[in-house]
């Protein structure tokens with residue numbers, strides 16, 4: 035059954051109660067400018083044409099939807115399809131959003147781009163797009179993440195970006211965002227902040243989602259072509275939630291398609307040991323609605339409202355808040371969320387490598403681990419799509435420790 | 438005391454203080470420190486020292502794990518305060534204890550999440566009962582602030598909103614309408630922290646704000662020296678000094694030494710404020 039979905043967010047950037055714009059006054063006018071520039075660009079066929087051209091000829095879209103025959107056979111499970119975002123230029127879905135925002139920055143006359151990065155994939159994609167479009171680029175990265183994703187630091191520098199090490203707080207993604215926001219507050223007149231997930235103040239959660247929506251649009255057409263019907267289940271990992279919402283969004287109106295987001299369960303259920311914001315039902319503690327970095331959503335925090343430390347083997351999922359649209363999908367039971375441990379994710383990465391010849395990013399391996407649990411329990415003629423958001427080259431040093 | 442009682446309207450301590458400054462032709466000094474750095478007991482002594490040295494309004498920073506609007510000095514102070522176990526509830530008890538000792542206007546300066554987690558109503562009730570006079574939330578603008586403003590004003594707390602160099606005239610009007618007690622004008626785009634010079638655009642900016650409001654205007658961010666304060670004379674009703682004070686606390690070897698350094702710095706700055714005003718008086 036197809037129902038016309040209500041279009042979220044509303045005019046104030048709200049997804050139900052979530053979202054909004056909680057920023058220092060200095061950033062309000064620039065966010066309004068961005069909102070207007072994006073609204074104009076969205077209506078401009080020339081902008082869309084240029085973006086489509088780059089997505090196709092520079093990034094490598096469309097990405098294949100591959101039937102994972104050996105994995106399906108091995109599990110004796112539902113039919114598993116893999117959306118190959120890992121095959122995109124720079125190795126992850128992140129470039130969809132970077133191209134969109136990069137073109138928007140050019141349109142707004144901004145010559146300098148800043149970004150945060152966790153796993154380094156968003157930083158690499160931003161540095162790549164900045165090089166392609168001739169923009170100055172500064173990437174903020176937590177010192178701990180620079181250590182565990184060293185290869186991506188080299189890539190960004192080779193692409194001409196300046197990588198700034200962030201030593202405050204937990205020295206991971208959250209602190210990199212803080213530092214990028216401080217840069218933006220200071221250099222707001224010349225600089226575009228190219229935020230890398232469906233987080234932050236309005237219009238970012240909406241705009242970043244729209245730039246990733248192509249994932250689901252392609253997947254829907256592809257699955258209809260090969261299976262002649264819609265899938266029963268979509269599975270994606272959720273850091274901020276951009277690859278997941280990118281896959282989910284085109285299916286929101288199809289009530290029969292179940293949506294499953296997989297968060298980082300880390301190494302335990304106690305606050306500080308995981309990054310599972312929506313998996314209280316699975317015993318992960320510490321998440322409540324709150325405000326972090328511009329948006330109102332579920333946030334891992336202490337009882338008195340200090341943001342908690344998080345842990346995940348994958349830097350891209352190691353963040354205490356979830357994008358506001360996911361919180362809203364969960365509240366309305368349109369999507370469900372669960373979490374997977376570090377160890378399960380690593381094991382799943384190995385399984386996919388050996389059975390399908392694909393080394394997934396550790397982030398994507400979380401979605402895969404949950405799928406490996408679930409698919410065998412589904413009828414064998416049901417159809418599942420896994421979003422393989424990125425490839426695992428960046429994770430070789432971590433994976434090597436487990437081999 | 439009887440004089441106080443007769444002049445007592447429902448005006449806040451903050452408004453009364455600014456009215457006094459206006460009638461005596463003095464520019465005010467607003468002093469910010471982070472509560473709980475290095476401990477709440479120390480903060481109590483610091484506030485008394487600041488008030489004794491002539492600070493007209495005290496802003497007590499509630500430490501937060503992710504202070505996106507702050508530069509390195511206040512970031513470090515927040516980290517020290519959190520490591521010392523400071524909570525919003527603890528800061529409210531500090532206010533209560535201070536209120537028994539001083540009439541200096543007290544503003545709670547916080548990021549939104551700690552206040553939200555306590556609950557807007559509960560926070561307003563407790564802050565007001567403790568004797569706080571106003572609240573400033575860094576990451577809430579009037580656009581998102583309706584519920585918050587309602588909760589604060591129903592308990593007689595002033596809501597101070599920030600205005601910035603990027604604010605349009607329309608936004609300045611919105612901010613002025615939502616603010617009570619005073620309006621806080623950020624002197625430049627950027628985070629908190631001392632700078633050598635104030636922005637060239639500041640006089641024009643201050644005049645834009647003046648056009649939309651009769652509220653007292655306090656200008657802050659980047660103010661550390663008497664020279665900065667002198668520049669503000671005629672532009673602002675008060676100067677806000679924060680990072681420069683927090684740095685004194687960080688540098689001092691002990692709590693009494695820090696209290697002494699804070700008092701000396703405030704005397705110097707307040708002196709510049711008053712001297713500047715009296716110099717201008719004949720032409721004003």
Ligand SMILES: Cc1ncc(COP(=O)(O)O)c(C=O)c1O
Nearest residue numbers: 155273274275276277350423424
């Ligand atoms: C490959 C990959 N997948 C997923 C993520 C998580 O981000 P999101 O939840 O926004 O897709 C990242 C972030 O760095 C990533 O690199």
